[in-house]
Amino acid sequence: MASSIEIAGLRKNYGSLSVLDDISVSIKAGEFLTLLGPSGSGKTTLLMTIAGFVRPNAGSIKVDGREIVTLAPHKRNIGMVFQNYALFPHMSVGENVAYPLKLRGVGRGERDDRAKRALAAVRMEQYADRRIDQLSGGQRQRVAVARAIVFEPNIILMDEPLSALDKRLREEMQVELKRLHETLGRTIVYVTHDQKEALTMSDRVAVLKSGRIRQIASPRDIYDKPVDRFVADFIGDSG
Numbered sequence: 369m370a371s372s373i374e375i376a377g378l379r380k381n382y383g384s385l386s387v388l389d390d391i392s393v394s395i396k397a398g399e400f401l402t403l404l405g406p407s408g409s410g411k412t413t414l415l416m417t418i419a420g421f422v423r424p425n426a427g428s429i430k431v432d433g434r435e436i437v438t439l440a441p442h443k444r445n446i447g448m449v450f451q452n453y454a455l456f457p458h459m460s461v462g463e464n465v466a467y468p469l470k471l472r473g474v475g476r477g478e479r480d481d482r483a484k485r486a487l488a489a490v491r492m493e494q495y496a497d498r499r500i501d502q503l504s505g506g507q508r509q510r511v512a513v514a515r516a517i518v519f520e521p522n523i524i525l526m527d528e529p530l531s532a533l534d535k536r537l538r539e540e541m542q543v544e545l546k547r548l549h550e551t552l553g554r555t556i557v558y559v560t561h562d563q564k565e566a567l568t569m570s571d572r573v574a575v576l577k578s579g580r581i582r583q584i585a586s587p588r589d590i591y592d593k594p595v596d597r598f599v600a601d602f603i604g605d606s607g
């Protein structure tokens with residue numbers, strides 16, 4: 369099942385620096401929304417606020433109509449994929465993927481079954497017994513995705529998950545992630561500073577600048593009808 373996310377009036381300051389400046393956005397259940405913007409525009413902070421790792425100074429985040437802004441991260445039913453994978457090098461692939469289930473008190477047999485299924489979803493089922501350091505960058509990224517989906521979260525957050533990969537692998541993984549979104553049908557909020565990636569993968573793109581959403585629209589509308597010079601220049605920069 370996928371969840372909707374309703375964000376209203378979200379603010380985050382670090383001292384006098386306003387990092388999220390009155391962010392409001394409604395994300396539909398099952399939507400693939402990308403947060404796009406230059407470095408420092410607040411993308412990661414917004415994602416971390418949805419995940420629960422950053423507490424906002426003001427505003428509300430509702431999932432399926434329920435306020436979650438004060439809820440601890442592990443109670444949010446949200447999967448997360450980071451840029452640097454954050455896998456445990458001393459554990460096998462299977463153990464890495466099963467780890468979130470262990471944290472949630474799921475028994476051994478069920479853990480193994482569900483880890484296998486998650487690995488199959490990213491086409492890595494034959495690698496369960498390998499060590500992480502025996503995998504390529506692309507394979508590690510797949511394992512990180514398997515770990516994020518293993519407890520069947522309704523929402524998956526991804527923070528520049530492909531930025532460490534070379535161009536060929538990045539394009540291959542873009543196709544994989546799109547396929548996964550279609551098969552799983554979960555809500556995905558995806559962060560990138562890569563315009564092309566945002567335009568090819570998303571249902572909608574939110575362009576951020578200095579902690580504000582400048583435009584939120586379909587890739588086509590962002591491309592054809594940018595609301596201002598900033599969006600036009602940023603999108604036009606994709607090369």
Ligand code: ADP
Pocket residue numbers: 382387405406407408409410411412413414
């Ligand atoms: P982006 O993901 O778009 O690159 P971030 O959300 O990482 O942007 O950062 C937005 C701004 O907030 C940056 O200016 C960054 O330096 C600042 N920032 C982020 N986290 C912290 C923190 N924990 N303390 C102070 N400043 C922070």
